[in-house]
Amino acid sequence: MRPRRSALYLPGANERALEKAKTLPADALILDLEDAVAPDAKPAARDRVRTAVTSGDYGAHEVTIRVNAAGTPWHADDLRAVAEARPAAVVVPKVGSPAEVHAIEDALPEPIAIWAMIETPAAVLRCAEIAAASDRLTVLVLGTNDLVNELRAGQVPGRAPLLGALSTCVLAARATGKAILDGVYNDVRDPDGFADECRQGRAFGFDGKTLIHPGQLAPCNEIFAPSAEDVAHANRVIEAFDTAMSEGRGVATVDGRMIENLHVDNARRVLALAAAVSNASPNPS
Numbered sequence: 296m297r298p299r300r301s302a303l304y305l306p307g308a309n310e311r312a313l314e315k316a317k318t319l320p321a322d323a324l325i326l327d328l329e330d331a332v333a334p335d336a337k338p339a340a341r342d343r344v345r346t347a348v349t350s351g352d353y354g355a356h357e358v359t360i361r362v363n364a365a366g367t368p369w370h371a372d373d374l375r376a377v378a379e380a381r382p383a384a385v386v387v388p389k390v391g392s393p394a395e396v397h398a399i400e401d402a403l404p405e406p407i408a409i410w411a412m413i414e415t416p417a418a419v420l421r422c423a424e425i426a427a428a429s430d431r432l433t434v435l436v437l438g439t440n441d442l443v444n445e446l447r448a449g450q451v452p453g454r455a456p457l458l459g460a461l462s463t464c465v466l467a468a469r470a471t472g473k474a475i476l477d478g479v480y481n482d483v484r485d486p487d488g489f490a491d492e493c494r495q496g497r498a499f500g501f502d503g504k505t506l507i508h509p510g511q512l513a514p515c516n517e518i519f520a521p522s523a524e525d526v527a528h529a530n531r532v533i534e535a536f537d538t539a540m541s542e543g544r545g546v547a548t549v550d551g552r553m554i555e556n557l558h559v560d561n562a563r564r565v566l567a568l569a570a571a572v573s574n575a576s577p578n579p580s
C-alpha cells in the first residue's frame with residue numbers, strides 16, 4: 296500500500312519550489328506545467344521539470360508531472376518531455392472520456408502511470424468509465440477550482456455545491472479500485488478552514504488531498520493518516536473477532552458495537568496504511 300495523504304503542486308517555472316520540495320514531507324509531488332505556468336514560460340518550465348525529474352534527487356517521493364491538456368499547443372511537447380523524464384506518473388488535466396486516457400496510454404511508455412484529473416461536469420458524470428479505461432490509470436485527482444468555475448457555483452465553506460460531485464467521484468474510485476485525491480484549498484493563510492476541508496475529504500473517503508503550499512503538508516499528513524486511536528481500535532476489532540471465531544461465533548462486539556468480517560477487513564486496511572505511513576513516507580511528519 297502506497298500512502299498518498301498529500302500531493303503538493305509545484306509550479307514548473309519556480310526553481311526555488313522545485314529545490315525546496317526535495318526535503319518536504321509530501322507523499323507525492325506534482326511538477327506542474329499547466330495552470331501554475333504562464334504561456335510564455337512553458338518551454339523553459341518544461342526543460343526545468345524534465346531536468347529536475349531525471350536528476351533522481353527526489354528520493355522516495357512519488358514524482359509526477361502535470362502536462363497541459365489535450366487540445367492545447369503544449370500538450371504534445373509536454374508528453375515528449377514526460378516520456379524522456381520517466382516520472383512515476385503523468386497527471387492529465389481535464390480528462391473528459393476514456394478515449395483521452397487511451398491516447399495517453401499510446402503516447403507514454405510503461406511503467407509511467409496515469410493520474411486523471413476530474414474537473415469538468417462531463418468528467419464527473421463519466422467518472423467511473425474514465426477510471427475503468429486503463430489499468431495504468433491508478434489515481435483520480437479532483438480539480439475543484441475548475442469544477443466550481445464550470446458549474447458556475449460558489450467557493451463556499453463546507454463546499455455544499457460540490458458534495459454530489461465529490462461523492463460521485465469517490466464512488467467511481469472505489470467501484471474501480473483506484474486511489475482518489477481531493478482538490479486544493481486556495482487560502483494558504485487559513486489553517487482552520489484547511490483542516491476542516493481535509494477532515495471532510497477524509498470522511499468522504501478520499502485517500503489524500505492535493506496541496507499548493509508547504510504549510511499545508513503537516514496537517515494534511517496527520518488528518519489522512521490513521522491516528523493512534525484508529526490503530527488501537529483496529530487491533531481490538533481484529534482481536535475480538537479472532538476470539539469470537541475461535542469460540543465458534545461469527546460476530547463479536549467492541550464497545551457494544553457489532554463486529555463482522557467487513558469490519559475486520561477495514562481494520563486490516565487501517566493497520567496496513569499505518570504501517571505504510573511509518574515505513575515508506577520519505578520524510579515522516
Ligand SMILES: CC(C)(COP(=O)(O)OP(=O)(O)OC[C@H]1O[C@@H](n2cnc3c(N)ncnc32)[C@H](O)[C@@H]1OP(=O)(O)O)[C@@H](O)C(=O)NCCC(=O)NCCSC(=O)C[C@H](O)C(=O)O
Pocket residue numbers: 303304305306311312313315316327330331414437438439440441442478479483507508509
Ligand atoms: C500560493 C503561492 C503562490 C504562495 O506563494 P508565496 O506567498 O510566495 O508563499 P510563501 O512565501 O509563504 O512561501 C514560503 C516558502 O515556501 C516555498 N513554497 C511556496 N509554495 C511552494 C510549493 N507549492 N512547493 C514548494 N515550495 C513552495 C517558497 O518558495 C518559500 O520558500 P523559502 O524561499 O525557502 O522561504 C505558492 O505557494 C504557489 O505557487 N503554490 C503553488 C500554486 C500552484 O501550483 N497552482 C497550480 C496547481 S492548483 C490547480 O491547478 C488546481 C486544479 O487544477 C483545480 O482546477 O482545482
Ligand SMILES: [Mg+2]
Pocket residue numbers: 330388414438440441
Ligand atoms: Mg484545474
